[in-house]
Amino acid sequence: MKKKKAASKAWPEKWHEVNPGCMVFIPGNASTYHTGSWRAQRPEWDNKKCIKCGLCYVFCPEGCITEDAEGFFKANLDYCKGCGICAHECWPGAIKMLEEVE
Amino acid sequence: MSTVQNFEIYVPKLLDRREFFSAGHRACQGCGEVLALRLILKALGDDIVVSNATGCMEIISSAYPQTAWEVPYIHVAFENAGAVASGVEAGLKALRRKGRIPDRYVKSVAIAGDGGTVDIGLQALSGAMERGHDMIFFCLDNEAYMNTGIQRSSATPFMAATTTSPAGKAIKGQRTGKKNVAEIMVAHNVPYVATACPSYPIDLVNKVKKAKAVKGPAYIHVFSMCPTGWRSASEETIKLGRLAVETGVFPLYEVENGKYRMTMEIPKKLRPVGDYLKLQGRFRHLNDEDIERVQALVNKEWRKLMNKVATSKPW
């Protein structure tokens, strides 16, 4: 029995295409689902106020906040659910939540 | 912890930058449990095998054909995380000894919610710990059976409203206090038992690393703030975790070989529990008298813990 590559199967799969035991062989492929569509607000960083402590990165439940080359932070909007934790925890108030209007 | 000024500023420098749980998972906005899981996995690294009970973390991460897990992962059923992790530990041990897998230490890790730990999972947990398997058991405690719609567990706090312990006219919420599984673990002679909260990430990470270093069983009870089930604002998740610790509702401590040690500043006076309760809709029905009853219970549990801290000695 061979391990089928997910790329060669269209979803929804036919019965004989289902991986044995419903095993998933590609770790972390949940990242193909963009949870960003859930949010009603998104965080925006004011880098003039940011002290580069990284707490926003630590406290993001999605793990979607990343540090750039200069040490500032931003959220990956593909995944950000707009929970507001980063803005709430930011000491210097460098993060504001903005309404998504679309 | 309190001797270092502004220690939180150094936090991100101490954390592993790799993510072992991919974004794209379906946790609720502001989920404290998935944050705890993310931090736990950073502290553990990738030489682990996770055995997960049915629950929030399992459902939000592993809908076939997708998985958010970047580490080896198995889910079997609701009540057997302890037993499955025991089997994983034994299998890895035997295969490594017989040279059928690489000669590398891989830790078996069980992760279950409060349901899969304190209620239906208690037997399997007890058996696993009694047998002394080299594994860590994490209880991610959001204080109810959240995944199935907020039904009470024996980890639901006194007077909290859940769908099976509703705030009704005759009976106002949960009638009993929180089952103390950490104590049960100490009674099993588990060498390392700790409580942790993701609002204190470095404390959490340190405890996970200590648990990983034990060559034997270890248990960590992790407070998992749940805005959906607790009816709190999603952005206040971390704040709620801090309030739970500061009010003594969820004290942070560890028990090493029977010796109790607080890992938080012991306040001269606990913050009033009302500060914590008023931010959550599940306690909305409490009047002042109810809050006093909750405070009395918190005070009693705090005194019990302080006694143990003062008098316990290593085995």
Add this chain to the structure above:
Amino acid sequence: MGKRVGMEVAIAASEAVALCNIDVAAVYPITPQSHMAEHLADIIHDGRIDAEFITVESEHSSISACAGASATGARVYTATSSQGLMLMHEILPIVSAMRLPIVMGNANRAVSGPLNIWNDHTDIMPQRDSGWICMFAENGQEVVDMTIQSFKIAEHPDVMLPVVLNIDGFQLTHMIEPIEFPTQREVNKFLPPRKPFASLHPDHPISMGCFNMPDIFMETMKAKDTALRNSKKTIINIWKEWGRQFGRIYRPVETYKTKGADTLILTVGSMGETASIAVDEMRKKGVAVGLVKLRLWRPFPLDELHDAIKGCKTLIVMDRAVSFGGAGGPVATEIKSLIYHDKGRPRIVNFIMGLGGRDVTVNDFIAMVERAKKKKDETYEYYGVRE
């Protein structure tokens, strides 16, 4: 070939497991399986084999621990009976869906209530929908042979399904029988180390036990059913291989003196031996009766059954279990529904007998054949119940 020794069958089962070089056993004791668990503990504690013996706190945990261990790629064994098997019931379909090649010995015992520790098949029959390969052994030699075969069948890449081997409790487990054990060398030749299709290890992280939404569940179920049905081919091939190496032949359906018999008795498990003596006696008296013995229960060997009952006018199906309020014994019900459309199918007579350790003797079989002659309809009836 090894030499023949007299050994209690439960002990022999564990000796057979030891020959298979298992990695992990998680066993919870229950009468009448306990000798299997105890002897396996002896073997491991004496260091005769290198394996982890997990003294679990319940059968639910024993099958769960087996699942965890099997998922790491280990060769895994467990054994249980009756109430223990019922406690495992929740996990059995999960293990087969996850394609974990666990081998389980089941010492058939009546299911409570009321409590009864003696032999019947009411423990295994409720598990027939679980997706496990399910077989029955008739005597001690078969127990040893089929235990070893079970690992090879379960782990075969075209199968990858758990296997339960049924051993009648007390009636077989506690009998001392003459058994020829294969040597370790011969077993190593027949059964190489397990090569798992997938396993849990950080070198290749995968997720096992992912859940299904409604949009994929039916496909998963058909895939599971097809895997079980297709396993019959491999089971037969592995039995043929066993026959070539050891000279003992195993078939999904065994027949005894069926030539020219218009009446056939059909049995499952150790009662087949008693029935065969009854067939001998009746044949001596000129009664044209024969015996069909179902060795493989899941996947159900319909083709082989057809061959065995060709030309038969009356098929007397012996069931040591009953579906309360339903169509009768599980074996008879299954056969009736499978041959419902066949032209010239035999009349089926279904006896519920031997429940809870009630002894069924040679004379009882003869009496049931007599009673079958008189029975006009195809409803089930109890044999040997005091009215």
